[in-house]
Amino acid sequence: MHLSNQHVFITGGSSGIGLALAQQAAAVGARLSLIGRDASKLTAAAQRVRSSTPSVSEIVTVPADVSSEAAVLVALQTAEAVHGPVDILITSAGVAHPGYFEELPASVFERTMAVNYFGTLYAIKAVVPGMRARGRGAVVLISSGAGLVGLFGYTAYAPSKFALRGLAEALRGELKPAGIAVTIVYPPDTNTPQLIEENLTKPPETKALTAGGGLWTAEAVARATLNAVRSGRFSVTPGFQLTVLSWLHSLIAPILHWHFDRVATRARRAADTKESRRRTIR
Numbered sequence: 001m002h003l004s005n006q007h008v009f010i011t012g013g014s015s016g017i018g019l020a021l022a023q024q025a026a027a028v029g030a031r032l033s034l035i036g037r038d039a040s041k042l043t044a045a046a047q048r049v050r051s052s053t054p055s056v057s058e059i060v061t062v063p064a065d066v067s068s069e070a071a072v073l074v075a076l077q078t079a080e081a082v083h084g085p086v087d088i089l090i091t092s093a094g095v096a097h098p099g100y101f102e103e104l105p106a107s108v109f110e111r112t113m114a115v116n117y118f119g120t121l122y123a124i125k126a127v128v129p130g131m132r133a134r135g136r137g138a139v140v141l142i143s144s145g146a147g148l149v150g151l152f153g154y155t156a157y158a159p160s161k162f163a164l165r166g167l168a169e170a171l172r173g174e175l176k177p178a179g180i181a182v183t184i185v186y187p188p189d190t191n192t193p194q195l196i197e198e199n200l201t202k203p204p205e206t207k208a209l210t211a212g213g214g215l216w217t218a219e220a221v222a223r224a225t226l227n228a229v230r231s232g233r234f235s236v237t238p239g240f241q242l243t244v245l246s247w248l249h250s251l252i253a254p255i256l257h258w259h260f261d262r263v264a265t266r267a268r269r270a271a272d273t274k275e276s277r278r279r280t281i282r
Contacts, residue, residue, distance in 0.1 A: 039063040143185060
């Protein structure tokens with residue numbers, strides 16, 4: 001599916017992967033609508049897009065919390081009043097709060113699922129009827145590498161991203177006859193404001209486990225995503241490691257669990273040793 005003159009509606013479009021997607025879509029002539037919780041960040045994001053692509057048409061920005069279905073519907077109506085029906089929906093809004101399972105309050109699990117899963121579901125529910133009526137469209141779900149394998153420290157985050165995988169796989173077959181393409185993206189650790197925030201609460205075991213996947217740029221993930229939209233590809237796994245994981249996860253799960261346990265144990269021992277030394281110095 002081409003992007004030129006298409007209405008691209010991006011949730012979480014004020015920063016990170018969402019903003020990179022907006023910039024790259026604008027560069028090839030898309031009409032943009034950006035959704036995010038912070039109005040000032042949305043304004044700044046729109047300015048960044050305009051600075052990189054001065055020829056871009058009006059950029060619609062709508063402050064909204066995607067965990068509210070009513071807010072999502074209002075945002076969609078506002079966007080379509082300017083740019084017409086949504087041709088490509090990209091659900092990039094997400095939150096992550098890593099931590100030890102027993103230490104995370106239930107509210108963290110609820111909020112994570114509300115934003116990551118239901119925030120995606122509400123947006124898809126809002127655009128699919130129109131796409132079905134027109135016989136065309138594309139829906140892009142931004143999951144995570146943690147949507148392929150559950151990792152230590154991501155007991156709140158991983159289930160919400162696994163849920164997106166199930167939703168995308170179920171939707172793919174259902175929407176294909178209607179001319180609606182579904183794409184799901186599993187980014188590895190990506191250099192974004194969200195990652196910086198995650199690292200504030202990320203256990204040492206989690207840091208050790210995710211370090212092996214390297215650090216991607218938001219721009220690189222955005223390029224891989226938009227290339228998949230153009231070609232109609234369903235699953236996007238940036239990088240060799242995630243691609244192999246997506247192919248072989250079920251076959252090598254026992255080996256993965258053994259490896260993850262070893263890495264986590266070593267990281268925990270190192271952290272305990274460091275803490276013990278710190279206390280000794282005191």
